[in-house]
Amino acid sequence: MRISESAIVVTESVVVIAKALIDLSDPRPWQEKIETCFPDDGEALTKVVTSFLEEFDGDRAKRWIEQFNGDSYRRFVEKLLGAAQYRLFIEAFKEDAASLALAFRRAARALMPFAIAWSDATTLVSRNQIKPANRAQLLAFNAIEMMVSLDIFMGERVLASLPMTLTGATDADLESWSKDEVGDLVTEFRARVTEASTRRVERANSALVRKIRGARDALRYSEDGVSQAANSLIELLDRIMREAFSPGIVLAWVDANLPDEPDLSHVKDGVRQPTKRAEALCFVYGGGPVDAARAETQYDDGTGPSVMHDILARVLVSARNKLQKLKHADSGTSAEREQLASVLSALEGALMLGLSIGDVSADSAETPEFPGLPQED
Known part of the structure; x- marks a missing residue:
């Protein structure tokens, strides 16, 4: 399928970490959950980091994404695997993607207090106080609006197309914020x-x-x-x-x-x-x-x-x-x-x-x- 070993190692690790983090039945801190994903004293983590650096070296990642998004590649994989196996492959891909999407939404929402803290704090600073001038542009950056827009996009364009019922997502996880x-x-x-x-x-x-x-x-x-x-x-x-x-x-x-x-x-x-x-x-x-x-x-x-x-x-x-x-x-x-x-x-x-x-x-x-x-x- 033209998928490199380093890509498999990185993807597998990211999905395993995401599934560990979204498991609400595990009350441990997130740091301990991640440590559990690498029980061999860092050997697996070292391999993941090495593989990540290999996979994302130069424009390799860009070419990889473009290839996998192409219709010709999808037809190639379906012909290679057969219709039934290809369908199972896509279902497994969507299930893993749903776990990643839920982890990302929860992580983004966890940043909302920081967005509000930044918005509140910067009300006391004027553009004239910040040098050089391009730094002052950050004062006009509306972090709250960006976080709400990101949440709406995640709900409408990402979560809606994935099997979120397989992830243990709660009603609150699936309900998008509104600008109102x-x-x-x-x-x-x-x-x-x-x-x-x-x-x-x-x-x-x-x-x-x-x-x-x-x-x-x-x-x-x-x-x-x-x-x-x-x-x-x-x-x-x-x-x-x-x-x-x-x-x-x-x-x-x-x-x-x-x-x-x-x-x-x-x-x-x-x-x-x-x-x-x-x-x-x-x-x-x-x-x-x-x-x-x-x-x-x-x-x-x-x-x-x-x-x-x-x-x-x-x-x-x-x-x-x-x-x-x-x-x-x-x-x-x-x-x-x-x-x-x-x-x-x-x-x-x-x-x-x-x-x-x-x-x-x-x-x-x-x-x-x-x-x-x-x-x-």
Whole structure:
């Protein structure tokens, strides 16, 4: 059938992993499910990776797909196998494709909280703050609309043509989202962002969780709620970044990773100190190295902080600046409360994303080592 061994190895592994992940009767974390698919201490996984690299080398994959989509090839296979065997082959192919489609839909839906977190966070950043200009185009990127459109496409064009009853898909899995219910979806998933952000903050510093809850309670119940909530959130931001990485560590991180990036330090009373943006960048990188050798893309010139880290750091700084202004709010108007609620949603989104990609944890993160950093810092 002109199918290479490497293609068989890769396809088989992908399907086995997909079927393991969509098995709702197995309560184990997804990492353990995948490990079960490769029980031979990585030998099979190594073979899969090697086969993948072989199969997708150059334009081989493109030629392979074009060949299998052609009518002449399908006629060739049917003649080779016979009508009955060819029908069984197609049915088996569709069954495996259904498992892959279900795994993909669930994975895509699991990304919806991140799409909402990104959408909320970027409301605090203007295009003028992002350089170069092509990076600013990402601020106009509607991740929520894209996720809903993808879900609709999956339901109408993919799942509808496959035997999903063979996969154990639930009614919720098979029901597509609608653009008319985007508002309800955002409300539902924003609650998950709040929950995820709170869990992430708790991992970094459990005492700071009270600041988020206190800010929400003050906003709901206190006459001076805007000012109280703003104060709590400013303290949350300052403490979570300072306790993750001290000023000395931030300066050493800047010198080691972004020595040519402007506006990351200043001198006060004769002492060099990091700026808020430097603290935020170190925080969203988790104190780890900046990949200076990353590939250049439409949105990233490959130098300085990556576009994702840069935007998230600017969001954290912008949130703090806006909170400083709201801290002095004394009228308690509905407009001030709405503004504070918007900043809180943006801050929760940025913290969820920042703590996720930076993986900052007070219990597990080790102090990074940088040349010239005194031991006491």
